[in-house]
Amino acid sequence: MSRVAEFLLRRKGGKGWHWTDIVTWVWLVGGLFIMFGPAVWLVGSSFKSPAALAEFPPSILPYVTQKATVEGYDKPLDLYDVTLPDGSKATLAEVRRIGIISQMVDPQKPGEIIKVNIAERTPVRQMSFATGNYTEPFTQFDFVRYLWNSVFVTVTATLITLVVNSMAAFALSKYEFRGRTFAMLLILATLMVPLSVIMVPLYSIISALGLFNNLWGVILPTVATPTGVFILRQYMLTIPDELIDAARMDKASEWQIYWRIILPLTAPALAVLAIFSVVWRWNDFLWPLIVLSRKELYTLQVGLSIYSGELNVQWHFILAMTVVTMIPVVLVFIFLQRFITTGIAGTGLK
Amino acid sequence: MGHIKLTNVTKSFGAVDVIHGINLEIANGELVVFVGPSGCGKSTLLRIIAGLEKPTGGELAIDGKVVNDTPAADRGLAMVFQSYALYPHMSVRQNLAFGLENTKMPKAEITERITEAARMLEIEPYLDRRPGQLSGGQRQRVAIGRAIVRRPVAFLLDEPLSNLDAELRGSTRAELAALHARLSATMIYVTHDQVEAMTLADRIVVLRAGRIEQIGTPLELYNSPANRFVAGFIGSPHMNFLEGTVEAVQSGKAIAALPGGQRIEIAVNGANIGKGARITVGVRPQHITVGSDAAGIPASIKLVEALGSETVIHADVSGQKILVVAPGQHNLTPGTELRLSLAAAPLHLFNERGLRLDHAV
Numbered sequence: 001m002s003r004v005a006e007f008l009l010r011r012k013g014g015k016g017w018h019w020t021d022i023v024t025w026v027w028l029v030g031g032l033f034i035m036f037g038p039a040v041w042l043v044g045s046s047f048k049s050p051a052a053l054a055e056f057p058p059s060i061l062p063y064v065t066q067k068a069t070v071e072g073y074d075k076p077l078d079l080y081d082v083t084l085p086d087g088s089k090a091t092l093a094e095v096r097r098i099g100i101i102s103q104m105v106d107p108q109k110p111g112e113i114i115k116v117n118i119a120e121r122t123p124v125r126q127m128s129f130a131t132g133n134y135t136e137p138f139t140q141f142d143f144v145r146y147l148w149n150s151v152f153v154t155v156t157a158t159l160i161t162l163v164v165n166s167m168a169a170f171a172l173s174k175y176e177f178r179g180r181t182f183a184m185l186l187i188l189a190t191l192m193v194p195l196s197v198i199m200v201p202l203y204s205i206i207s208a209l210g211l212f213n214n215l216w217g218v219i220l221p222t223v224a225t226p227t228g229v230f231i232l233r234q235y236m237l238t239i240p241d242e243l244i245d246a247a248r249m250d251k252a253s254e255w256q257i258y259w260r261i262i263l264p265l266t267a268p269a270l271a272v273l274a275i276f277s278v279v280w281r282w283n284d285f286l287w288p289l290i291v292l293s294r295k296e297l298y299t300l301q302v303g304l305s306i307y308s309g310e311l312n313v314q315w316h317f318i319l320a321m322t323v324v325t326m327i328p329v330v331l332v333f334i335f336l337q338r339f340i341t342t343g344i345a346g347t348g349l350k
Numbered sequence: 351m352g353h354i355k356l357t358n359v360t361k362s363f364g365a366v367d368v369i370h371g372i373n374l375e376i377a378n379g380e381l382v383v384f385v386g387p388s389g390c391g392k393s394t395l396l397r398i399i400a401g402l403e404k405p406t407g408g409e410l411a412i413d414g415k416v417v418n419d420t421p422a423a424d425r426g427l428a429m430v431f432q433s434y435a436l437y438p439h440m441s442v443r444q445n446l447a448f449g450l451e452n453t454k455m456p457k458a459e460i461t462e463r464i465t466e467a468a469r470m471l472e473i474e475p476y477l478d479r480r481p482g483q484l485s486g487g488q489r490q491r492v493a494i495g496r497a498i499v500r501r502p503v504a505f506l507l508d509e510p511l512s513n514l515d516a517e518l519r520g521s522t523r524a525e526l527a528a529l530h531a532r533l534s535a536t537m538i539y540v541t542h543d544q545v546e547a548m549t550l551a552d553r554i555v556v557l558r559a560g561r562i563e564q565i566g567t568p569l570e571l572y573n574s575p576a577n578r579f580v581a582g583f584i585g586s587p588h589m590n591f592l593e594g595t596v597e598a599v600q601s602g603k604a605i606a607a608l609p610g611g612q613r614i615e616i617a618v619n620g621a622n623i624g625k626g627a628r629i630t631v632g633v634r635p636q637h638i639t640v641g642s643d644a645a646g647i648p649a650s651i652k653l654v655e656a657l658g659s660e661t662v663i664h665a666d667v668s669g670q671k672i673l674v675v676a677p678g679q680h681n682l683t684p685g686t687e688l689r690l691s692l693a694a695a696p697l698h699l700f701n702e703r704g705l706r707l708d709h710a711v
Contacts, residue, residue: 245402246435250449250496251423260448264439 042326046319047129053315063125068093071110080104080121084114091124092116133320143321145296146303150282150325153218153299158277160223162270168224169232169266170258174244184233191226195286206291217291218299222281228273235269236262271336278332282325300325351413352378352504352536354399359408361394361560368394369560371408376504381530381537385547385583386557392540393432393508395557399538400506401425412503423452428497429506432513434489436481442492443477446499463499470529471495487518494529504536511546523549544584548572556580573696578704581632587662587673589698590638592631596623606631610668612647616697623699623707630700635662635673637695640680646689654682665690 012018040060045053047062067076070093077093082104084090092104092114102121104114137143172184202221211217239262247257263270285301292298304321307314354376361369368391376382384392397403399410401422410418417425428449436445443464450460468474471491481489490510497505510526511519527550530537541547547554548568556563556571556579564576568584575581581589594606597613604616604623616631623629640663649665649672656679663674663682667690674690682688699707 240433240435242431242433242435243437245397245400245422246429246431246437246496247448248402248422249400249427249429250500251452252448253452256452261437 042319043323046133046316046323047131048133048316048319049128049130050314050316052130053319061127062129064128065123065125068107070105070107073105073110077105077107079107079124080116081124082114082116082121084116084120092121094121130316133316134324137317137321141303141306142296143303143324146298146300149215149297150300151328153215153284153288154278154281154328156215157219157222157281158274160219161225161228161277162274164223165225165228165273166232166263166266166270167258168229169236170262172229173233173236174239174241174262184229187226187229189226199286199290203290211291213292213294213297215292215297218284218288221287222284225277225280227276231273232266232269235266239265275333275336279329282329353413354504354536354538355411355414356399357409357411359395359398359405359410361391361398361403362406367560369398369405372560372562374555374562374565376536376538378536379534381539381550381552383547383551383554384538384540384557385542385544385554386563387583388542389559390557391560392542392557396429396506396508396538396540400427400429402429426503427506428500428502428504430493430497430508430510432509434481434493434513436489436492436496438481441478441480442473442484442495445481445492446477446496449496449500460499463501464495467495467498470498470532486514487522490514490522494526498529498533502535504538507537507539509541510539511541512543519546526550545586548584554584556583574706575632575698576706578630578632578700581698581700581706585634587635587675589632589634590672591700592633592667592670592672594629594631596625596627596629599623599625608647608668609670612668614647614692616699618699623701628702629707630704632698632700633692633695635675637692638672638674638676639691639694640674640676641689641691644689645693646691648687649690650687651682651684653684654680656680663688 011021041058044060044062045058049062049064052059052062052064066079068079069076073095077095079091079093080102082090082092090106093107095103095105095113097103097118100118102116102118104116104121106112106114168187172180172187206212206217206221209217211220243261243265244257247261252260283301284299285305288299288302289305292302300321304318304325307317307321354374356372356374359369359372360367372395384395386392394403398405401417401420405418409416412425412427436442437448440448446464446467447460450463464477465474468477471494473488473491473495476484476488476492481492484492490513493510507526511522514522523546526539530550539546539550551568553565554568554571555565558579564571564580571580571584575584575589578591582591592608592614594608594614596604597607598605599618602618604618605613606616606629607613614631647667649667651663651665652671653664655662655664658679660678661676661680661682663676663680665672665674665688672690701707
């Protein structure tokens with residue numbers, strides 16, 4: 001513990017507080033709360049009951065007020081810690097509240113009503129995980145089907161993205177042809193066109209191809225990404241051309257050069273793009289919502305919108321299912337991040 | 351197998367001409383070295399032969415067949431690259447096998463060829479390692495091995511020793527020579543190092559600015575360089591050049607005056623030089639004798655490099671730098687004067703345009 005404190009409070013030069021120490025500390029701690037706070041709140045709140053969610057001030061952890069069944073009362077009563085007028089403390093159950101006076105009863109002696117000022121009582125709270133937030137959607141709603149749709153769309157789209165984008169990047173980085181730079185710029189220029197601009201024409205194309213209400217209609221328009229082509233091309237430019245010359249001398253076809261030389265050497269960049277693609281496709285909402293109108297084709301993100309109705313938003317289900325939908329993305333990131341940092345173990349060049 | 355013929359081969363990159371009409375014939379089993387300063391087009395020429403670059407004009411024939419439009423893979427050549435260009439993600443064995451697998455060769459034969467090449471190059475212990483785990487010398491062997499297993503019509507080597515340290519370069523050079531003798535295959539070797547060229551080559555092709563300056567055996571080039579460039583390029587340390595004017599020609603001898611006023615006598619042997627012609631006299635540092643002979647050329651010593659077996663003297667002869675390699679050890683101090691004698695030296699004469707004046711050395 002002291003070592004943790006020592007680490008956290010380490011300062012420039014080891015002595016005194018320089019102003020940069022304070023700025024760094026505030027910046028990093030502030031960053032930690034801004035970045036990590038919402039995630040912690042999300043996970044904590046996903047276990048809250050609807051009542052606890054509506055509570056103010058909000059809490060990070062899911063607390064519920066303890067209840068006790070008292071003889072003579074039909075419903076369980078809320079328990080409170082009360083400071084009595086004589087200064088002693090007791091745990092009492094609230095029967096009803098009138099103005100600022102609360103009528104309470106001792107669970108042990110249910111006959112006698114004690115009147116307490118509401119300022120003198122605090123609820124007895126304990127942590128309680130509303131796991132029903134997680135289990136109910138699985139039984140009530142078609143969660144497994146949405147999950148499967150999402151997995152199918154994400155995996156297929158990512159695989160096609162990697163293949164299509166790496167092919168384009170290979171051509172744009174390793175072949176000399178007229179208009180190469182122009183083609184690259186044109187691809188990059190499409191970054192400036194937002195989805196909302198091309199939504200309608202894209203919809204007519206998908207509709208004309210008969211891909212409306214089809215998962216392929218969600219997958220295909222997204223597989224060619226300018227960002228992906230750019231990342232991969234820049235990485236492939238660093239692969240020495242001599243390797244390709246060597247492969248040509250080794251009677252490798254262009255396809256073999258791509259598949260057996262370029263792709264394995266581009267692995268770190270492919271990992272980056274894979275992470276991006278998984279996150280993009282998994283979190284896609286607008287486009288699947290447009291293309292998919294049949295419930296059994298919904299992806300998770302579209303499925304989640306079921307819980308937010310016009311009049312009533314079921315936050316506890318939304319929060320719990322958001323946690324579930326985050327898990328795969330986090331796992332993919334944890335698994336692939338070492339590929340980003342490792343790079344290629346050895347190089348055959350000097 | 352392995353006869354390569356280039357006829358008027360030219361190459362330009364856009365508006366820049368890098369190869370100007372190369373004519374060259376390489377016999378089967380010959381080790382030809384392309385040598386020249388950097389940027390002379392020697393690597394480009396090799397890549398044209400390999401098929402990695404297309405010639406702009408002219409004709410390239412291998413074993414009598416014009417291969418201008420044949421892709422690199424189908425020319426039956428193997429190349430060793432300057433950076434080795436080993437596939438970093440494959441083991442040494444996979445590196446060697448890659449080219450053979452692409453020809454759909456049966457597995458058993460691939461294994462046999464790899465075993466044989468690995469034994470020849472002594473890389474058997476590293477077959478399952480990746481190139482990144484090998485030293486420079488080992489990578490170099492793997493690169494050569496990758497060429498050997500293909501059993502090519504000819505080997506193309508692009509500065510294969512330039513990434514090795516001096517000691518390793520010497521021993522690998524000897525191994526390459528032995529390998530050539532053993533495989534008796536045609537080899538084209540590109541280098542900028544004239545020592546490598548001299549020690550390895552059957553014939554040397556000296557290139558400058560995309561043109562062939564001279565083709566010949568190492569000793570032909572050393573003994574009768576066709577022009578001032580070849581003379582200066584071949585031999586180490588390089589040849590000394592003294593500018594002078596012919597003052598008199600009589601009975602096979604010419605008297606040339608050096609800028610400092612000294613006169614030297616040159617055997618002309620029928621060379622066509624007249625009185626007043628500006629000539630360059632070339633003399634190798636090893637052929638100059640150091641003495642106190644009054645008839646010698648006076649020179650002042652600038653620097654003395656004592657190498658033990660020989661002494662390299664940097665001297666100044668009336669403003670022109672002269673290198674002298676004197677055998678043995680000499681106790682000389684910079685700043686003092688000495689006399690240099692060219693009496694015993696074979697002299698090379700070049701005219702104003704740097705071309706050799708035809709005379710016997």
